Amino acid sequence: GAGVSQSPSNKVTEKGKDVELRCDPISGHTALYWYRQRLGQGLEFLIYFQGNSAPDKSGLPSDRFSAERTGESVSTLTIQRTQQEDSAVYLCASSFLIADTQYFGPGTRLTVL
Amino acid sequence: GESVGLHLPTLSVQEGDNSIINCAYSNSASDYFIWYKQESGKGPQFIIDIRSNMDKRQGQRVTVLLNKTVKHLSLQIAATQPGDSAVYFCAENRGSNYKLTFGKGTLLTVNP
Numbered sequence: 001g002a003g004v005s006q007s008p009s010n011k012v013t014e015k016g017k018d019v020e021l022r023c024d025p026i027s028g029h030t031a032l033y034w035y036r037q038r039l040g041q042g043l044e045f046l047i048y049f050q051g052n053s054a055p056d057k058s059g060l061p062s063d064r065f066s067a068e069r070t071g072e073s074v075s076t077l078t079i080q081r082t083q084q085e086d087s088a089v090y091l092c093a094s095s096f097l098i099a100d101t102q103y104f105g106p107g108t109r110l111t112v113l
Numbered sequence: 114g115e116s117v118g119l120h121l122p123t124l125s126v127q128e129g130d131n132s133i134i135n136c137a138y139s140n141s142a143s144d145y146f147i148w149y150k151q152e153s154g155k156g157p158q159f160i161i162d163i164r165s166n167m168d169k170r171q172g173q174r175v176t177v178l179l180n181k182t183v184k185h186l187s188l189q190i191a192a193t194q195p196g197d198s199a200v201y202f203c204a205e206n207r208g209s210n211y212k213l214t215f216g217k218g219t220l221l222t223v224n225p
Contacts, residue, residue, distance in 0.1 A: 031211065042202055042215035091156050098211050104156035
């Protein structure tokens with residue numbers, strides 16, 4: 001595709017609900033990354049995929065967070081039992097190979113009421 | 114600790130002036146640095162990068178300078194335009210490491 005796309009662009013949910021965020025990387029990019037950006041802050045690394053494997057999950061804030069990638073393409077970030085502190089913009093990026101330039105999607109703004 | 118930070122949180126310039134955005138990093142093992150531009154409501158957009166074996170790299174209207182002695186990185190924007198108004202982040206990627214470590218960003222405002 002032309003760029004990284006993410007859906008939904010905005011998500012408002014109630015505390016305790018589960019949410020699923022989707023990322024479609026640039027076609028042919030083998031690496032995919034998830035970041036979280038709190039209001040007025042820089043980006044916080046969450047997890048990355050090399051192909052469909054996630055070698056390092058240590059950036060995930062808690063066990064309520066999980067992610068998967070299928071077909072070396074689309075990835076979903078799932079947050080279970082959402083809390084108000086989960087409110088942030090969740091950004092996805094992809095790169096052709098690991099350590100290549102990362103290209104970002106527009107993000108999903110999550111608001112937990 | 115390992116961190117990438119910015120000296121100035123906000124910068125206001127007149128249209129046509131040159132802008133300089135600064136960034137300090139603390140990890141001397143860092144060997145790759147990137148500048149991203151983020152406009153309101155959008156994801157970060159790659160501007161320019163530089164590896165630690167270089168001191169300077171130029172792009173279209175932008176120049177990145179790297180001073181490894183004092184662990185300092187700067188982004189220079191020539192003839193700043195209103196469309197340059199955004200938050201600018203420097204990020205660090207150590208070698209084959211997959212993680213980008215971002216600073217908090219500098220808000221650049223260009224006044225007409």
